[in-house]
Amino acid sequence: MIKIHSFYIASQAGxxxxxxxTARLSPSEGIEGDRYALxxxxxxxxxxxxxxxxxxxxxxxxxxxxxxxxxGGLKTYLPSETRRNIVIESVSAEDxxxxxxxxxxxxxxxxxxxxxxxxxxxPASLSKKSDFISAFKNRGGIRxxxxxxxxxxxxxxxxxxSPT
Numbered sequence: 001m002i003k004i005h006s007f008y009i010a011s012q013a014g015x016x017x018x019x020x021x022t023a024r025l026s027p028s029e030g031i032e033g034d035r036y037a038l039x040x041x042x043x044x045x046x047x048x049x050x051x052x053x054x055x056x057x058x059x060x061x062x063x064x065x066x067x068x069x070x071x072g073g074l075k076t077y078l079p080s081e082t083r084r085n086i087v088i089e090s091v092s093a094e095d096x097x098x099x100x101x102x103x104x105x106x107x108x109x110x111x112x113x114x115x116x117x118x119x120x121x122x123p124a125s126l127s128k129k130s131d132f133i134s135a136f137k138n139r140g141g142i143r144x145x146x147x148x149x150x151x152x153x154x155x156x157x158x159x160x161x162s163p164t
Contacts, residue, residue, distance in 0.1 A: 005089035009034035057141030061093030107156035
């Protein structure tokens with residue numbers, strides 16, 4: 001079963017991501033208490049504006065990136081250090097990437113994948129580690145727009161919406 005492995009928020013740009021057991025999602029806002037919902041994320045003012053309601057990453061993508069880093073003698077990344085909100089287990093990074101433009105559910109909450117999260121230097125800089133961009137190429141996750149309000153929790157099922 002594909003499900004939520006963990007999720008994280010940071011109330012200020014640059015602060016460590018804090019693990020949560022539950023969270024409230026709201027359309028046009030994001031995850032309650034997260035820096036992007038508050039409009040104060042590091043990239044909140046980017047032009048052109050992007051939908052930054054929530055970001056997701058595949059646990060398998062983190063594990064594959066960390067295997068490459070460890071093989072090269074480099075420090076690995078904790079899921080929280082990827083700076084993504086939601087870690088999904090039992091799905092490949094490639095399958096998660098393929099959702100761009102499509103709707104899916106986290107528990108009972110409907111979302112739409114809007115774009116890939118292209119790896120940047122911020123996670124490496126904040127964690128004082130290296131090679132995030134190369135290790136997470138094609139594994140950086142996706143951004144999604146929240147379409148319904150409600151609560152999510154660790155263990156909630158992830159499933160693609162039926163095509164209409």
